Amino acid sequence: MVGRVLGGIATSLLFSAFESWLVAEHNKRGFDQQWLSLTFSKAIFLGNGLVAILSGLFGNLLVDTLNLGPVSPFDAAACFLAIGMAVIMSSWTENFGDPSDNKDLLTQFKGAAVAIASDxxxxxxxxxxxxxxxxxxxxxxxxxxxxxxxxxxxxxxxxxxxxxxxxxxxxxxxxxxxxxxxxxxxxxxxxxxxxxxxxxxxxxxxxxxxxxxxxxxxxxxxxxxxxxxxxxxxxxxxxxxxxxxxxxxxxxxxxxxxxxxxxxxxxxxxxxxxxxxxxxxxxxxxxxxxxxxxxxxxxxxxxxxxxxxxxKPKTEDWMAMKERDTEEEPLTEP
Structure with missing residues (x-):
């Protein structure tokens, strides 16, 4: 059960954090927007396709050819995850966002819901x-x-x-x-x-x-x-x-x-x-x-x-909502 909970957290990160980092880093470096489409296509072609096939063959090699048991593909996956972690920690720059805009979890979810409802x-x-x-x-x-x-x-x-x-x-x-x-x-x-x-x-x-x-x-x-x-x-x-x-x-x-x-x-x-x-x-x-x-x-x-x-333009973009919320905050007397 604990493994399933951790797996759910990992899946959410897998389908959001990497893509968010890539888009933010791509825009920060001023790359051509067309390159972003090419990167996405290569990621699906190599990651979801080629690597998935090779992973299946490698897992079959561990179990049937080397007789390492049915758990060996999971152990190998943990090793590859550790390698990926090392590569990310050593070569990726952190995307902290706007440090002046730190919000608690509930506020972030509320803001996301407002963004979805307004656009x-x-x-x-x-x-x-x-x-x-x-x-x-x-x-x-x-x-x-x-x-x-x-x-x-x-x-x-x-x-x-x-x-x-x-x-x-x-x-x-x-x-x-x-x-x-x-x-x-x-x-x-x-x-x-x-x-x-x-x-x-x-x-x-x-x-x-x-x-x-x-x-x-x-x-x-x-x-x-x-x-x-x-x-x-x-x-x-x-x-x-x-x-x-x-x-x-x-x-x-x-x-x-x-x-x-x-x-x-x-x-x-x-x-x-x-x-x-x-x-x-x-x-x-x-x-x-x-x-x-x-x-x-x-x-x-x-x-x-x-x-x-x-x-069509947005009825109200994200920055406009932030500015409106700031203006609505009551001013305190000095």
Whole structure:
């Protein structure tokens, strides 16, 4: 239980602190904004794709070839984390923010909530992220039973590597899209969400159109092959999603509250995943995929709205809110 709590804290830091530091450092050094998109794409291509594949192969080497036991990949992960910590502590500069603006935790959360409520673009971005990531994390738990409903012997390692390859292709495609002035990221992401929604409908379609196999065991079925094609398409959309959502977050979320707002976005995401997993045995797997597909389609509708208001100025930006709060503070007599 303690490990899960610490893992939750680490996950929140992983998905907020590094990106916030990168954007702040990039802007502080005055680099070209186009480089930021390229950095995001390379991070997804190398980190979420290539390194994930190599890590799986390395873990398999430790367990099966060297016979070091099932815990050895976790021990190796701890070693790599220690190396990463040493590199960060020795080469990264700390981003302290504005030292005159130190606030307690409750005030930071309140400020983040005000920023989300006062800017429709931030609110839309948070809803889009929660809908997509919620569907993505639910898919992680669904793809294995979907491909082996009769306990078919499927090559899990090969399929995972295929998913990662599809994600790498998606991130590579995203880098080429973001390198162009047209289409804008807000525009092409509408198509990405529609395609991802359609790809998760394949398990439902094959369930109605392809007769289920009655044979227990064996290899992957024809329906499973069709679903695998759809799942690879979805993973390619995931590869496009990550650098694109990072790019939009760097544009719309104020630097002063970026980490707090990004963790705000994860609250509905975690609640959604917990509800789905708690009730995973109460609904057929096709219902779960249908729900994810609906959420992704809703994300495409919200993305269309974000695209429509992308060029509109904020009703009240972050600095204006801070100045207003300062002016409203009562003056004390000398």
């Amino acid at each position: 429709e673009k931030i609110a839309l971005l948070g809803a889009i992220q929660s809908l997509f990531e919620g569907s993505m994390y639910t898919f992680v738990f669904l793809w294995t039973p979907a491909l082996s409903p009769n306990n078919e012997d499927i090559p899990h390692g090969f399929i995972f590597a295929t998913f990662m390859l599809a994600s790498m292709l998606g991130s590579s495609f995203a880098s080429r899209l973001m390198a162009r002035s047209s289409p804008k990221v807000e525009s092409y992401m509408q198509i990405v969400f529609v395609v991802s929604s359609a790809s998760l409908l394949l398990p439902i379609i094959t369930n109605f159109l392809v007769a289920p196999s009655k044979v227990k065991g064996g290899g992957i079925s024809f329906a499973g092959c069709l679903q695998l094609l759809g799942f690879c398409t979805f993973e390619a959309c995931v590869g496009i999603f990550w650098p694109s959502i990072m790019k939009m977050r760097s544009q719309y979320i104020p630097e002063e509250a970026r980490s707090t707002i990004m963790n705000f976005f994860r609250i509905p995401l975690n609640i959604f995943v917990c509800i789905v997993l708690y009730n995973v045995d109460a609904f057929p797997i096709t219902v779960m995929f249908g729900m994810c597909s609906i959420f992704l389609f809703v994300a495409s509708i919200l993305q269309r709205r974000l695209c429509a208001i992308a060029d």
